[in-house]
Amino acid sequence: MLPSAGQSSLTPGAFTMYSELFDAIERGAGGWVADWARTALGEVVSGVRPVAAVSHPLGFLCVPVYRGGDDGVCVHLWEPGRGQAPLTTSPTHCHSWDLVSWVLLGGLRNRTIQVEDGADATHRVFQVRSDPDGDTIEATDRLVRARVTATTEHHAGERYSLPAGIFHETVIPDTEPLVATVALGNSRPGTADLSLGGLRTSDHRVTRHHCDRATTVAAATTILNALTDHHVPG
Template sequence: MRFHDIREIRAGVGDLLRGNLGGVRHPLGFVCLPLDRSGGDGACLHLWSRRLAPPTPPTTSQIHCHSWDLVSLVLYGQIRNVHEIVTDADAREATHRVFEVMSGADGDRIEPTPRTVRHASGPVEVFGPGDTYTLAADRFHSSVVPEDGETATIALGRGRPGSHDLSLGPLGAGAHRVRRQPLDPGEAALAVRLIRTYLGVSP
């Protein structure tokens, strides 16, 4: 998968939506429908919809960074990318601990690290239909859609060696596991149908 292929994926999204796509509820609030996973690259449809049952809230927080460089194309709706300012701090001044998220076939293993930090919200970027945005690995951020908003994006990721998936969480939280919630066939079909409808793609 090459990053400049994202427009080709957009042009062919109708064909992709005619396949049998499985999906999972992601703890960060969206449904993920995998399109392609090859080597260190990946392509997924991300869908936020009030029509689908919400996922279990994250056990850490919405503030996270990826181990991969992201290119994302907004298919419809709106998404706000909030850049978070994270500063190392000792235990007396810290507000959060940094956790490493290690994903596997059965879910995520979340491990506390020795690093404690303070954080503040930084610049906010707003993107709408047709917009493409990028985010480098290791940048703490949070993604927000309007309340009760309907939004879908195509996300391309390219792994960056040496980087880690991280999340900010409570100072005293310990190691734990989180299982991803798979969509049942009816929910997966509804997710695909919603995207088709908003894009005007025929079945």
């Protein structure tokens, strides 16, 4: 049974955080997920949870909230002027972890990409090896063609998921001034983080920009204010 908004298990850092959020998202309990986000982000603002947002190369700010073994929970924010780290490959990538996400605010599109080996290649496959300071982007010998096979739209109050190993792109429509999601990741053994890049792109290193406290608090406050101003479905 899911706890109510007033119970202590909403406190970020509880060992059941991932499973409780997963269950809430699967049940469509949007109000519960929004209450959790308010609590988590409020602790970021107050300093109870001393985390630093990360400017992600895919165009969003990631506020890491929880990591326990193979499980992780983050809040992602897309907003003009935020999270604009340079992208050295392409937006097409696949995770080494299963994604389950809940859209808190705004809407986004997910494009599923099929990659095919053979002649007339348009991209090289790169393996991404991440550590706390950044990403090592390693070129592989695999050359592929890429094409969009499906596009789905997801709006505030909706769940979406993506298994590990599926190439995709996240697209934020120009009409969306602010998009925020709760993202759950569960690592899958034997899979790798991959990205598509240029045919002639070589190995390189990308440093993740860890935001200062003021920028982190500003991002968390932006989401909190938007959650207050907008009705949260579910």
